[in-house]
């Protein structure tokens with residue numbers, strides 16, 4: 137899997153649509169240390185869960201997502217939550233088509249940090265160009281929950297973000313999350329002018345209130 | 361116990377020193393103990409791979425530790441202090457004479473290392489058990505704030521560290537520097553590296569100097585994460601800053617480094633060991649790595665576990681073995697590079713304490729021990745480096761060197777019995793000019809963790825005798841109840857041997873040239889004889 141990219145790493149950056157209609161998607165995972173970013177990334181790319189060590193710097197993984205009418209190649213930047221690496225994180229969210237801000241439902245502090253990340257991100261992204269998701273991870277730890285489902289959801293709604301509660305451990309809602317992102321990214325990158333209204337309706341508009349309706353009806357596959 | 365030592369000034373016993381002007385490629389078939397540097401077994405053919413200097417002495421010289429001590433009576437020990445040199449540079453930024461070589465061995469890797477929460481820190485710091493640890497290490501800020509403790513939580517130890525800082529300041533008020541306190545069965549060693557203070561409390565037989573050098577490693581470990589520039593900046597703005605905030609999640613790196621210091625002859629000898637590999641295969645691997653270059657690339661390093669497979673460097677740029685040990689430690693104590701490709705800022709303090717390099721770190725295959733580290737100067741260059749890795753792998757596969765490498769991984773070490781010397785249990789041989797060492801696998805009597813550390817302790821003891829600051833030795837033979845030891849140092853190599861207690865001194869002496877012959881015969885496989893540059 138994760139086939140290496142071809143020559144000249146830089147060149148495709150400007151044109152996200154590679155040959156044969158494959159869409160390259162730069163996605164960044166942000167959030168405090170220990171919330172489960174690397175665990176989510178491992179679920180995304182290998183559908184596996186291992187006890188993981190804190191990330192050093194950043195980890196790069198790729199994953200193909202096949203929608204019925206397009207294939208997306210996710211280039212996932214799994215950043216380190218540790219404070220000493222914060223100075224380099226802008227490298228990773230700059231130019232990203234998708235950003236996931238992750239917190240741990242059993243850790244209130246991580247939810248506060250998620251809001252700071254969101255602020256930082258808001259300074260950077262161009263509305264409508266970056267699909268931003270708020271991810272409440274470790275949903276399997278509901279017995280020690282410190283952040284309610286409602287809190288997370290209303291924050292996301294206020295900011296017009298995609299919202300999902302996931303468990304990297306059990307795998308719950310993880311592939312749904314990636315698919316959801318894939319759809320939105322695909323819609324927001326549609327160049328076809330004829331579908332402009334579509335885009336209006338379905339892509340994530342950062343200024344719009346309310347959560348965009350879920351897109352889960354088509355038959356989809358994840359992976360290779 | 362019998363001790364038999366030769367002072368450096370004593371005449372060299374054998375008169376067969378190789379002529380100094382001998383060409384390096386004219387390698388002797390029957391090396392003798394007096395070979396000069398550059399012709400000893402394992403010496404590289406062309407340029408060295410590592411920052412070059414002659415000795416351990418050069419390595420420790422940068423601590424501003426130059427002699428002239430004043431002694432002062434402590435209450436129940438001796439307090440050694442040193443006159444403060446005004447205007448000395450402490451930041452290590454401008455040292456000139458560095459030492460050579462590089463890295464690591466033994467098998468700690470993942471075991472405990474991992475998650476930040478995994479440390480057993482909840483120890484009762486007032487307990488006897490806590491007190492009895494062989495070696496404590498504390499790091500504090502100049503404001504006396506705890507930054508790191510090897511055992512017990514920093515919170516529980518904040519008053520202890522406050523006392524340490526008070527002691528340091530008290531002596532400094534007199535324009536002096538506290539270096540160590542010697543009590544009956546332990547030593548307390550201080551290393552002042554503004555803005556940090558490092559303190560070691562040890563019950564081992566290591567010399568003050570060795571302990572100071574270990575503290576220096578810990579200091580560089582911290583610098584490698586933050587850079588000295590950033591560290592100074594932080595403390596200039598906020599003297600009271602709690603540095604644990606920035607070091608959070610990296611404590612295990614320091615823990616692991618301390619374990620390496622206890623067990624790894626490489627850190628003791630300032631040297632690295634290599635994966636035994638036929639030289640033809642190694643050359644293919646090196647040239648494949650050499651070909652997969654990028655503009656921003658400074659060092660390409662291929663590791664097999666904690667052994668070096670090859671290292672290619674930019675022309676005129678040398679890696680310091682301490683920096684390589686720090687890289688080994690980073691890779692060895694973090695499983696996070698196992699998934700995907702890692703991309704991390706890292707400061708190599710012996711190269712430059714002011715800035716970050718950016719390292720692309722990845723395993724060649726998910727379950728493999730082969731880890732590739734590509735060190736770049738450009739933080740935006742990830743995709744180019746990723747592409748270097750791809751090209752390297754492609755070449756390797758095409759030239760079937762990959763198979764040879766896999767083959768070699770199955771026997772990453774060798775048994776001492778292959779050398780065929782009666783009563784020889786274990787040895788460590790370091791070629792000074794290449795900064796590489798070789799050592800057989802740890803034999804049965806020393807395989808438990810305690811025994812392994814005891815054996816290392818014996819080597820450490822020999823090492824500190826050989827490198828005594830005022831009375832360095834050329835050789836030492838020591839009979840013990842459990843083993844006999846011999847150390848032999850020339851301008852070309854350092855050799856430490858461990859024999860069964862049944863062996864005699866004559867046997868031991870005879871073993872040296874026999875062993876050197878064997879190493880000469882195997883040097884193609886055990887060392888990197890033709891290092892590459894791009």
Ligand SMILES: Nc1nc2c(ncn2[C@@H]2O[C@H](COP(=O)(O)OP(=O)(O)OP(=O)(O)O)[C@@H](O)[C@H]2O)c(=O)[nH]1
Pocket residue numbers: 167168169170171172173174175176186187188189190191192215216217218273274275276277302303304305306475609
């Ligand atoms: N119970 C539970 N534990 C999880 C879940 N996801 C991750 N973990 C655990 O949480 C810890 C941290 O997970 P990581 O994925 O390493 O966290 P991270 O966000 O990548 O942390 P940094 O790399 O330091 O920023 C690990 O011990 C995981 O096993 C989850 O969904 N449920």
Ligand SMILES: [Mg+2]
Pocket residue numbers: 173174175189190191214215216217
């Ligand atoms: Mg992580």
